[in-house]
Amino acid sequence: MSHAVVSPIREPLVTGNKTYHQITEDLCRPTETAPGLAWVGAFVTALIFMTGGVFCILWTIWFGIGSWNLNRTIGWGWDITNFVWWIGIGHAGTLISAILLLFRQKWRTGVNRAAEAMTIFAVMCAALFPGIHVGRMWVVFFFFPYPNTRGPLWVNFNSPLLWDLFAISTYFTVSLLFWYTGLVPDFATVRDRAKGIRRKIYGFLSFGWTGSAKHWQRWESLSLVLAGLATPLVLSVHTIVSFDFATSVIPGWHTTIFPPYFVAGAVFSGFAMVLTLMLITRKVLHLEDYITIEHIESMNKVILCTGSIVGVAYLTELFVAWYSQYPYEQFAFFNRAVGPYYWSYWGMMACNVITPQLFWSRKMRRSIFWTFLLSIIINIGMWFERFVIIGTTLARDYLPSSWSYYVPTWVEIGIFLGTIGIFFVLYLLFTRVAPVVAIAEIKSILKTGGNQYVGPNATHSHSHSGHDEVHSGDHHEGH
Amino acid sequence: MASKNKEVLFGLYNDEEILLTAVQRAMDDHLDIMDVYSPFPVHGLDPIMGLEESRLHQAGFVYGSIGTLTAFLFMTWVFTRDWPVIFGGKPYWSVPAFIPITFELTVLFAAIGMVVTFYTVCGLGPGVEAKTLDDRITDDKFCIAFDTAGQSSSEIEKLKSFFSSTGASEVNTKVL
Numbered sequence: 001m002s003h004a005v006v007s008p009i010r011e012p013l014v015t016g017n018k019t020y021h022q023i024t025e026d027l028c029r030p031t032e033t034a035p036g037l038a039w040v041g042a043f044v045t046a047l048i049f050m051t052g053g054v055f056c057i058l059w060t061i062w063f064g065i066g067s068w069n070l071n072r073t074i075g076w077g078w079d080i081t082n083f084v085w086w087i088g089i090g091h092a093g094t095l096i097s098a099i100l101l102l103f104r105q106k107w108r109t110g111v112n113r114a115a116e117a118m119t120i121f122a123v124m125c126a127a128l129f130p131g132i133h134v135g136r137m138w139v140v141f142f143f144f145p146y147p148n149t150r151g152p153l154w155v156n157f158n159s160p161l162l163w164d165l166f167a168i169s170t171y172f173t174v175s176l177l178f179w180y181t182g183l184v185p186d187f188a189t190v191r192d193r194a195k196g197i198r199r200k201i202y203g204f205l206s207f208g209w210t211g212s213a214k215h216w217q218r219w220e221s222l223s224l225v226l227a228g229l230a231t232p233l234v235l236s237v238h239t240i241v242s243f244d245f246a247t248s249v250i251p252g253w254h255t256t257i258f259p260p261y262f263v264a265g266a267v268f269s270g271f272a273m274v275l276t277l278m279l280i281t282r283k284v285l286h287l288e289d290y291i292t293i294e295h296i297e298s299m300n301k302v303i304l305c306t307g308s309i310v311g312v313a314y315l316t317e318l319f320v321a322w323y324s325q326y327p328y329e330q331f332a333f334f335n336r337a338v339g340p341y342y343w344s345y346w347g348m349m350a351c352n353v354i355t356p357q358l359f360w361s362r363k364m365r366r367s368i369f370w371t372f373l374l375s376i377i378i379n380i381g382m383w384f385e386r387f388v389i390i391g392t393t394l395a396r397d398y399l400p401s402s403w404s405y406y407v408p409t410w411v412e413i414g415i416f417l418g419t420i421g422i423f424f425v426l427y428l429l430f431t432r433v434a435p436v437v438a439i440a441e442i443k444s445i446l447k448t449g450g451n452q453y454v455g456p457n458a459t460h461s462h463s464h465s466g467h468d469e470v471h472s473g474d475h476h477e478g479h
Numbered sequence: 480m481a482s483k484n485k486e487v488l489f490g491l492y493n494d495e496e497i498l499l500t501a502v503q504r505a506m507d508d509h510l511d512i513m514d515v516y517s518p519f520p521v522h523g524l525d526p527i528m529g530l531e532e533s534r535l536h537q538a539g540f541v542y543g544s545i546g547t548l549t550a551f552l553f554m555t556w557v558f559t560r561d562w563p564v565i566f567g568g569k570p571y572w573s574v575p576a577f578i579p580i581t582f583e584l585t586v587l588f589a590a591i592g593m594v595v596t597f598y599t600v601c602g603l604g605p606g607v608e609a610k611t612l613d614d615r616i617t618d619d620k621f622c623i624a625f626d627t628a629g630q631s632s633s634e635i636e637k638l639k640s641f642f643s644s645t646g647a648s649e650v651n652t653k654v655l
Contacts, residue, residue: 019619020518020618020619021618021619024518024618024619145553145557151562152561152562153562154557154558154561154562156564156566157554157557157558157576157577157580158566158567158569158573158576160579162580163579163580163583166579166580166583166584167579167583169587170583170584170586170587173587173590173591174586174587174590177590177591177594178590181594181597184603185518185519185617188609188617189518189617189618191609191617192611192614192615192616192617192618193614193618203608203609204605204606206609207598207603207604207605207607208602208603208604208607208608208609208610209603209609209617210516210609210610210611210612210616211516211517211518211616211617212514212515212516212601213514213515213516213517213521213524213525213528213530214514214530214601215601215603216517216519216520216521217520217525217530217532217533218533218535218597218600218601219520219597220520221532221533221535221536222535222593222594222597224536225535225536225539225589225593226590226593226594229539229543229586229589229590230586230590232582232586233583233586236579236582236583240579243579439518440518440519440520441519443518443519444519444520444522
């Protein structure tokens with residue numbers, strides 16, 4: 001058969017000599033069994049954080065933005081820092097599912113479902129902040145260009161803040177459609193194993209999917225085109241987020257390097273968050289055969305690459321500030337490094353530039369412990385990066401008399417922790433409701449990525465007689 | 480489409496490669512396949528079954544173009560006709576500033592349009608009852624189905640012998 005052409009040097013992406021049925025069993029199990037103590041504990045913790053966050057949001061709405069420590073000089077603080085941080089995290093899912101689909105990277109099948117879910121939840125957390133930070137949340141619908149009684153007076157289509165609104169709502173919608181369309185066949189798998197009320201619920205969720213050949217053909221066509229659309233979309237979203245800063249005239253923000261630098265940073269932080277989540281998920285849900293060390297190493301390579309791009313961007317910014325001979329630009333960067341927020345700058349440098357370089361070592365890339373530790377460090381570092389760009393830059397503006405310093409109030413901290421709670425509540429629910437790994441996609445790569453067909457096991461383990469071509473093909477190449 | 484009551488005779492296969500050979504045989508023997516079902520997309524099946532390439536991407540292009548035009552023409556109308564405002568001394572019709580939103584709406588329209596079209600032409604959607612022949616088809620079985628309504632017993636026998644000679648692990652009937 002034509003698909004028997006597999007590279008003998010590829011490492012298997014599915015281990016444990018799985019059959020199609022075993023894959024179904026393994027990946028449906030979390031939706032069919034009662035959650036363990038670890039899940040319940042994590043869920044309750046996340047729920048507490050979420051409740052605290054909701055309380056702080058209500059506090060903000062009730063008492064106004066005055067309950068935050070923003071002042072005339074520093075108009076954006078933790079709110080926009082958190083917004084950019086969450087949006088950045090939301091970039092990995094689409095990168096994995098769309099760009100890697102176009103590049104035919106088969107390892108994406110192990111992690112795409114969870115990464116897309118993470119994207120959607122992260123974008124939800126991000127979208128909260130622009131809503132809250134305008135202060136009067138009840139008139140947020142003014143953002144949208146709708147026919148109104150004020151003229152109609154339209155929104156400013158020339159404003160990057162409005163572009164951002166369009167970018168983020170489009171990104172959320174497209175990611176959601178992409179994710180759900182991928183879920184439909186897997187919900188059908190869960191449905192066909194379920195009984196009673198669960199069968200009814202999953203029957204509703206699976207939209208009447210039967211697995212007909214024509215449906216699969218259209219499904220693949222749809223996935224491919226959505227991936228093709230989502231690829232420029234994901235690049236545009238963080239580009240536009242960077243425009244929020246780059247189109248202003250603030251020294252330190254007004255730089256042309258921002259779009260590629262923000263996109264690389266977003267992918268960097270997104271992959272770090274995917275790794276944080278996947279390392280826990282694979283352990284708790286016993287998915288080691290589907291999310292292998294090979295997957296982790298591949299993601300670490302992406303982290304190394306994007307981390308290095310981010311590092312180069314930091315240095316380029318410094319160089320351009322010096323080379324421009326523009327004193328305000330020079331001061332902005334001098335101030336970042338040795339000003340009142342020097343700790344956040346060096347925290348950012350240490351976390352984002354130095355630590356990912358450890359991944360040049362194969363041992364590090366394949367170590368669960370180091371991967372987990374570094375993923376947390378990168379998450380922290382990327383939060384610092386956004387704070388450096390926003391907080392430090394605003395604290396020292398053109399007029400020394402209006403210089404200021406800013407520390408968040410408990411309300412701002414509470415909202416940030418609250419979004420982490422919201423994120424984990426949604427993610428934990430997702431791991432119990434939907435198959436965390438895309439069942440149909442794993443089955444479709446089994447014969448080109450399963451360890452009984454490729455890698456060290458391929459030569460001495462035959463479970464089916466139908467695949468002899470695979471092995472004989474390998475032998476021919478060997479001679 | 481087809482009549483409501485279909486008497487379906489279907490065979491289940493254990494592997495997609497056996498399925499592909501069987502479908503090829505059925506096409507060679509000019510058997511009228513109702514449908515083929517599988518737990519995942521089987522590559523190489525479409526050309527054997529003679530399925531035409533999906534035109535969904537062409538529809539996507541049309542939806543995307545509608546999005547492009549909607550965004551660009553709407554912003555043009557607002558800023559040159561309905562309520563012209565000067566922002567920062569720029570021209571009313573500031574085309575470069577329209578590009579981001581035009582791009583976003585292109586993608587949004589194409590994506591929503593294609594997804595809606597996909598579910599509509601497949602007859603899928605919330606609340607649609609799945610007409611499954613066997614619960615294991617979404618697990619690990621590959622299925623070829625024939626509509627035997629109104630067929631003579633000799634024709635049905637012919638189909639059954641087709642299944643047994645092509646390696647079907649089970650042959651069943653069901654009324655859909």
